Amino acid sequence: MIKLALITGATAGIGQACASLFASKGYNLILIGRRTERLHALAEELVKDYRIEVKAIALDVRNKEEVQKQLQLLPEKWKVVDVLINNAGLSQGLDPIHQGSTSDWDTMIDTNIKGLLYVTKVVSNWMVERKQGHIINLGSTAGKETYPNGNVYCATKHAVDSLNKAMRIDLLPYGIKVTGIHPGAVATEFSEVRFKGDKERAKKVYEGFVPLAAKDIADIIWYAVSLPPHVCINDLIVTSTAQATATTILKK
Ligand code: NDP
Ligand code: 8X3
Numbered sequence: 001m002i003k004l005a006l007i008t009g010a011t012a013g014i015g016q017a018c019a020s021l022f023a024s025k026g027y028n029l030i031l032i033g034r035r036t037e038r039l040h041a042l043a044e045e046l047v048k049d050y051r052i053e054v055k056a057i058a059l060d061v062r063n064k065e066e067v068q069k070q071l072q073l074l075p076e077k078w079k080v081v082d083v084l085i086n087n088a089g090l091s092q093g094l095d096p097i098h099q100g101s102t103s104d105w106d107t108m109i110d111t112n113i114k115g116l117l118y119v120t121k122v123v124s125n126w127m128v129e130r131k132q133g134h135i136i137n138l139g140s141t142a143g144k145e146t147y148p149n150g151n152v153y154c155a156t157k158h159a160v161d162s163l164n165k166a167m168r169i170d171l172l173p174y175g176i177k178v179t180g181i182h183p184g185a186v187a188t189e190f191s192e193v194r195f196k197g198d199k200e201r202a203k204k205v206y207e208g209f210v211p212l213a214a215k216d217i218a219d220i221i222w223y224a225v226s227l228p229p230h231v232c233i234n235d236l237i238v239t240s241t242a243q244a245t246a247t248t249i250l251k252k
Helices: 013-024 036-050 064-072 102-130 151-170 190-194 199-205 214-226
Strands: 004-008 028-033 054-058 083-086 134-138 177-183 235-238 243-245
Touching: 004 013, 004 102, 013 028, 013 036, 013 083, 013 214, 028 036, 036 054, 064 102, 083 102, 102 134, 102 151, 134 151, 134 214, 151 177, 177 214, 190 199, 214 235
Parallel strands: 004 028, 004 083, 028 054, 083 134, 134 177, 177 235
Antiparallel strands: none
16 A cells, blocks of 8 residues: 655755655655745656655645645545654744844744644544554754753744644544654754855854764654554654754864
């Protein structure tokens, strides 16, 4: 039986790495992201390379009505989602609380918490009906500790950590697995987005040590998904070997 995964934030980084890995394992995919061209290019490439079926939905997960509409409008065969990877997320700014931008705060809260919830609401109902499924929530070490100037981003990831536990409890009667993955520094577009396109500043975050790669996280997610039906990783923190805490990184 061919399986189906829905991945949010599939146009870059961890989401894109998951899309490629799951495609290589024969999964059909629903891919979500805002950058339409990238999304469709990735979908085309995966269909060509792996002979799978891909539904690309250009969508902003912050838009509650569009999330509900676009997902509910899918033909029934696209509603049998086996794996939901709630990956779309971002950080904006790195400022002390009194200097933070309220618009950045809104963006992070709306994407990392509310967007994740909107997608989960629809897809978890499909899973409940089928009494099966696996939800992977991308948290962060920022959801396990709070670091200087990380304030609102850390708060959103603490919320994801809490929601991960809540989903695990509420969906338990339906046999649905829920797994939180909490990476430390992963070299993706993340820092470029956090620093609003400042490539030089972003590059420095990953200099002097070997950071995690998006593929490392995709491999771990694949491992969690491949476990036997009676085994569920609830929570997993992963960092580069050179990283002990958010601010303790051994740099050369
Ligand atoms: P990237 O910036 O490389 O990718 C983020 C993805 O999220 C992009 O595909 C982006 O696509 C998508 N996205 C952002 N906002 C929205 C939105 N409103 N609607 C739909 N899609 C959206 O970052 P990463 O791959 O590193 O991050 C993925 C997840 O992992 C995030 O939740 C992040 O917080 C978390 N994480 C990252 C770490 C890191 O160090 N990189 C460490 C720990 C956790 P588009 O712009 O096309 O919409
Ligand atoms: C991304 C890792 O340390 O920038 O969640 O918060 S960090």
